[in-house]
Amino acid sequence: MASYINKQVIELNKVTEENRNRATRSVKTDTHLSGPEDSGRRLYRMVAVSFGMLCVLQVTLNISLRLVYNRGMGDKTNVTAEKDQLQTSCNTLAKEKGQLQTSYNTLAKEKGQLQTSYNTLVEEKIQLQTSYNTLAKEKGQLQTSYNTLVEEKIQLQTSYNTLVEEKIQLQTSYNTLAKEKGQLQTSYNTLVEEKIQLQTSYNTLAKEKGQLQTSYNTLVKEKDQLQTSYNTLTEERDQQKRENNDLMAKFSNLKQTCPKGWQKFGSSWYFISTETKTWRESSQDCLERGAGLVIINSDKEQEFLFGLNKRAWIGLTDSVTEGTWKWVDGTPLTTPSYWYPQQPDNGGDNPANGEEDCVELNTETRLPVKAWNDQSCLDNRHWICEKVV
Numbered sequence: 001m002a003s004y005i006n007k008q009v010i011e012l013n014k015v016t017e018e019n020r021n022r023a024t025r026s027v028k029t030d031t032h033l034s035g036p037e038d039s040g041r042r043l044y045r046m047v048a049v050s051f052g053m054l055c056v057l058q059v060t061l062n063i064s065l066r067l068v069y070n071r072g073m074g075d076k077t078n079v080t081a082e083k084d085q086l087q088t089s090c091n092t093l094a095k096e097k098g099q100l101q102t103s104y105n106t107l108a109k110e111k112g113q114l115q116t117s118y119n120t121l122v123e124e125k126i127q128l129q130t131s132y133n134t135l136a137k138e139k140g141q142l143q144t145s146y147n148t149l150v151e152e153k154i155q156l157q158t159s160y161n162t163l164v165e166e167k168i169q170l171q172t173s174y175n176t177l178a179k180e181k182g183q184l185q186t187s188y189n190t191l192v193e194e195k196i197q198l199q200t201s202y203n204t205l206a207k208e209k210g211q212l213q214t215s216y217n218t219l220v221k222e223k224d225q226l227q228t229s230y231n232t233l234t235e236e237r238d239q240q241k242r243e244n245n246d247l248m249a250k251f252s253n254l255k256q257t258c259p260k261g262w263q264k265f266g267s268s269w270y271f272i273s274t275e276t277k278t279w280r281e282s283s284q285d286c287l288e289r290g291a292g293l294v295i296i297n298s299d300k301e302q303e304f305l306f307g308l309n310k311r312a313w314i315g316l317t318d319s320v321t322e323g324t325w326k327w328v329d330g331t332p333l334t335t336p337s338y339w340y341p342q343q344p345d346n347g348g349d350n351p352a353n354g355e356e357d358c359v360e361l362n363t364e365t366r367l368p369v370k371a372w373n374d375q376s377c378l379d380n381r382h383w384i385c386e387k388v389v
């Protein structure tokens with residue numbers, strides 16, 4: 001019986017030792033693997049379980065000792081020995097309990113430190129989380145800025161490429177302009193030289209012009225004096241000529257005799273036709289004779305012509321402008337005029353008469369100073385030519 005109890009005590013010691021080691025390992029493992037709060041809670045639980053098991057063992061030993069004691073007092077010496085052993089075991093267990101209590105206190109203290117560290121870490125974690133969020137936000141903003149910058153860079157690159165192309169074109173234009181400028185400069189230099197030469201020529205010409213102008217003014221003055229002298233001489237010459245002509249005409253008139261078929265009256269000769277023609281044919285005949293259709297200048301001439309007793313054309317017509325009578329030398333009809341009553345009538349609105357634009361001397365009337373009638377120029381009449389001598 002005693003040996004059996006010893007065996008049981010030894011096994012209990014083994015189990016207790018094993019449990020204590022396992023509890024220690026478990027506490028260490030939990031301390032490393034879990035948070036400080038969970039690991040402390042587990043440690044507390046294991047220590048409580050160990051104490052429970054020790055109490056159970058103590059109760060079991062007391063029951064066993066009571067049973068052994070009840071079964072007999074036979075081997076009292078062995079029982080005492082066994083009792084001592086049990087007492088020793090109990091002391092050992094109490095000692096171990098004290099050690100476990102110490103370990104527990106140490107672990108509780110470490111748990112408090114770990115809890116403090118944990119809280120510190122949690123606060124740091126929160127701060128880090130806050131910093132992380134801030135950084136994430138700033139990163140987002142930076143990403144947006146980066147994207148914007150990338151787009152701007154692309155646009156700038158495009159602008160840069162465009163500017164490079166424009167620069168090349170401008171460079172080409174510049175080279176062309178520089179070439180043209182060189183040519184223009186050459187032309188300009190040539191023109192400047194020519195301008196200097198022209199200026200020299202101009203100065204020479206201006207000087208010569210001044211001299212010529214002086215000569216011209218002198219000549220103009222002399223010319224004006226000569227012109228005045230010429231005009232005076234011309235006027236004197238014409239006057240002399242007119243006087244000579246008058247004298248010659250008077251002398252010739254006195255000396256000459258009329259050609260055959262002409263009659264002389266005053267200072268004129270008159271030709272009276274024997275045949276009849278139209279007014280224009282008659283006028284042409286007079287021109288061929290070196291004369292013209294008669295122009296009547298005075299009552300005496302009118303009376304002389306009336307006395308010839310021929311119904312004949314005279315040199316008066318309004319064929320150019322109806323109602324405006326002119327003599328064949330272009331002079332207009334002024335007084336005196338010798339129209340028959342109610343003439344000129346331009347045909348008197350009688351279609352049978354036609355237009356009446358030429359004047360005849362009608363000797364069938366009785367009054368010599370009222371003997372003119374306008375008649376159709378196409379009618380045939382005698383005619384009278386006059387030649388002033």
Ligand SMILES: [Ca+2]
Nearest residue numbers: 295296297301
């Ligand atoms: Ca006359």
Ligand SMILES: [Ca+2]
Nearest residue numbers: 318346356357
């Ligand atoms: Ca008329």
Ligand SMILES: [Ca+2]
Nearest residue numbers: 345373374375
């Ligand atoms: Ca008439």
